Amino acid sequence: MTTKKAWAVWKGGIKDGDGAISTETGVLKEAPYGFKSRFENGKGTNPEELIAAAHAGCFSMALSLILGESGMTPERIETHAAVTIEKIGEGFEITSSHLTVTAKIRVANEEKFLEAANKAKEGCPVSKLMKANITMDAKLAP
Numbered sequence: 001m002t003t004k005k006a007w008a009v010w011k012g013g014i015k016d017g018d019g020a021i022s023t024e025t026g027v028l029k030e031a032p033y034g035f036k037s038r039f040e041n042g043k044g045t046n047p048e049e050l051i052a053a054a055h056a057g058c059f060s061m062a063l064s065l066i067l068g069e070s071g072m073t074p075e076r077i078e079t080h081a082a083v084t085i086e087k088i089g090e091g092f093e094i095t096s097s098h099l100t101v102t103a104k105i106r107v108a109n110e111e112k113f114l115e116a117a118n119k120a121k122e123g124c125p126v127s128k129l130m131k132a133n134i135t136m137d138a139k140l141a142p
Contacts, residue, residue: 008033021045038085048083048094055097055126056081062124066116067105076104097130 006028010019020030028045036042056079067074080100085092101117121127 018044021050048085051094051126052081052083052097055083055099055124058124058126059099059101059120063101063103063117063120066120066123067103067113070112070116072105072108072112072116074103074105078102094130097127 005024006022008019008021011017015035018032018034021033022029022031032044033046034042034044037044038046038048059081060077060079063077063079064074078101082096082098082100083094084096084098086095088095099121103113103117105113
């Protein structure tokens with residue numbers, strides 16, 4: 001089992017506030033995010049962009065594994081993920097993640113490649129997370 005950690009700090013109201021996201025590896029260190037970067041194309045990152053990056057990266061690794069098991073070693077896999085958030089009723093929901101993948105494989109069978117891509121789409125851990133049970137520990141600061 002491996003556990004990875006990240007955290008966010010938010011200050012202020014939803015529209016006038018701002019936040020910062022960091023990861024334990026230091027890849028993100030107080031990366032700014034806020035209402036404008038999430039809903040108005042402002043500067044900074046946002047949760048959906050980070051989910052898209054995670055989905056693209058996870059899918060690419062899963063596809064590499066599955067292709068290798070099928071005897072097709074990829075020279076390059078490029079995956080783009082587009083995560084959509086929509087207002088549904090009173091709140092917001094992530095309604096879709098669309099993957100666009102291009103793979104360069106020296107010796108490839110298109111049918112086996114498409115089968116591997118579909119298997120990776122269903123089986124990568126981030127795809128599974130989108131259907132996962134979510135647990136939480138919550139407390140107020142003193």
